[in-house]
Amino acid sequence: IILQRFDSVTPQEFAFGEQMLKDDGIDDETMHEKMDDIIRLFDGVMEREHLELPEGHPIRSFMEENQIILGTIAEMKELLAGKFIKNRWLEVYDRLKEYIKHITRKHNQLFPYLEQKGFDRPTLIMWTFDDHVKKAILRSARYLDMDKEEAFLKMQPEVIEKIEDIIFKETQVLYPTSMELLSEEEFRKMRIGEEEVGFANMEAPKGFLPPEKTERSSGGEPSFMKDFSALLSKYHMGAGTDTEMDVAIGKLTLAQINLIYRHLPIDLTFVDENDIVKFYTDTPVRVFSRSAGVIGRKVQNCHPREILPVVNRILDSFKSGEKDTVEFFINKPGKQIFVNYIAVRDENGVYRGCLETMQDVEHIRSLGNKPQSAPVWTGS
Structure with a gap:
């Protein structure tokens, strides 16, 4: 030594x-x-x-x-x-x-x-x-x-x-x-x-934004929209965000798809088969705060260490085919959050990722539907 x-x-x-x-x-x-x-x-x-x-x-x-x-x-x-x-x-x-x-x-x-x-x-x-x-x-x-x-x-x-x-x-x-x-x-x-x-006990600072953010705030087209338009043009698929695309049922433009996601009364997050966070909905009713920094990140690194065994258990059960869904409630002051994890599989049954949905159901409960208070594991 x-x-x-x-x-x-x-x-x-x-x-x-x-x-x-x-x-x-x-x-x-x-x-x-x-x-x-x-x-x-x-x-x-x-x-x-x-x-x-x-x-x-x-x-x-x-x-x-x-x-x-x-x-x-x-x-x-x-x-x-x-x-x-x-x-x-x-x-x-x-x-x-x-x-x-x-x-x-x-x-x-x-x-x-x-x-x-x-x-x-x-x-x-x-x-x-x-x-x-x-x-x-x-x-x-x-x-x-x-x-x-x-x-x-x-x-x-x-x-x-x-x-x-x-x-x-x-x-x-x-x-x-x-x-x-x-x-x-x-x-x-x-x-x-x-x-x-948001910021803690202070106003949002000004400045230090990249050029594309400044352009967006002044009315310019967001950079991801421009990138998408360029990609469509490259493959001769149309002008950009207003071009209709074939979806599973129907036709939608990218702008319409984003509007639909932003108006859903529920949070959606998608994690791919490699446990990488790929997407979440930008809605005003988000249950938990998050930002674009989670995109491309291992989902295990987005949770406190003490709940990692639960996260990994859910994902492992999806990958093995043991479970297709896992659902439970989280009780918070004035809120009851219904959480549903759904295994996403392609037409051949191959696991392609996990869809997480979250919704505050306190209002629904007040209409007469009283949900269970204990976690329920379900599968098919």
């Missing part, structure tokens, strides 16, 4: 080492449990980088959101030192729940680009830390809503610690590494889908 002394370590080197530990057989659970100890080992030698970025750059927006939420953390510490006033805590938790947008945007926008570089270990580990932050915020918010003052106050040091910890990890490792691995063009592409998820 050759030991070598390092006077300093860059965030990129630290993240690369984290990735290499995966290749050496260190599993994700062990890495998650020991991550704080590992970071402490590098205290004093980890180089710190000050990033000067233009308005609208995704990393700058992440950092600005963190500064805002750190102000909220300071307010929480002051409130803990005084008498309990519920209304003030409700205001604080409105901001903390907004911070979940920061986490969601990071998962949907930033992580996919890093994973495309083969850099999946740090994102998987950080996803677990992020989930702990979300759960702590939401559990604490429920205590507050239910007037469980003692349980609520007891939880606040944990909420504060978890948020400060994730901000530290983002600042020290995630952002500098992202700047090293990703190009300006990739950040500009990432910028396109950010408004779809």
Whole structure:
């Protein structure tokens, strides 16, 4: 064994080492449990980088959101030192729940680009830390809503610690590494889908959009429409988005197909036979936030680690032919979400992917149809 002394370590080197530990057989659970100890080992030698970025750059927006939420953390510490006033805590938790947008945007926008570089270990580990932050915020918010003052106050040091910890990890490792691995063009592409998820406690920034997005916002034809038009022209199939195409039954233009998807009262997501997310509907009634960054991403990387066994079980049952559908309900405050996973097979019965549908059926339930509350596995 050759030991070598390092006077300093860059965030990129630290993240690369984290990735290499995966290749050496260190599993994700062990890495998650020991991550704080590992970071402490590098205290004093980890180089710190000050990033000067233009308005609208995704990393700058992440950092600005963190500064805002750190102000909220300071307010929480002051409130803990005084008498309990519920209304003030409700205001604080409105901001903390907004911070979940920061986490969601990071998962949907930033992580996919890093994973495309083969850099999946740090994102998987950080996803677990992020989930702990979300759960702590939401559990604490429920205590507050239910007037469980003692349980609520007891939880606040944990909420504060978890948020400060994730901000530290983002600042020290995630952002500098992202700047090293990703190009300006990739950040500009990432910028396109950010408004779809939204920003945490701040207005949407201006600028740092790619040219095609600016063109679209000023009334120009979206770039994907232009690409499609060019493809149709190449094969002499017509002028573009207004050209009628033969579908299974009937004829539709691309513009009509997109309009139909956008007006469905249900979320659709399609994952192909290789577990790659290929499509989701752009509807105003979306149950869970997502953005275009999930397209082309392994579906396993779009879910928290603790539910991966369920995701893989469903997909494996489809691929083996054991199941054709899996359906269940998710209960949320004021909502009851009906989820249906459907195996997509071609005319020869070959598995070609999975279609996921989601719909808030609370309104339907109010009309007299009371759905079951337990998951139901069905198959043919």
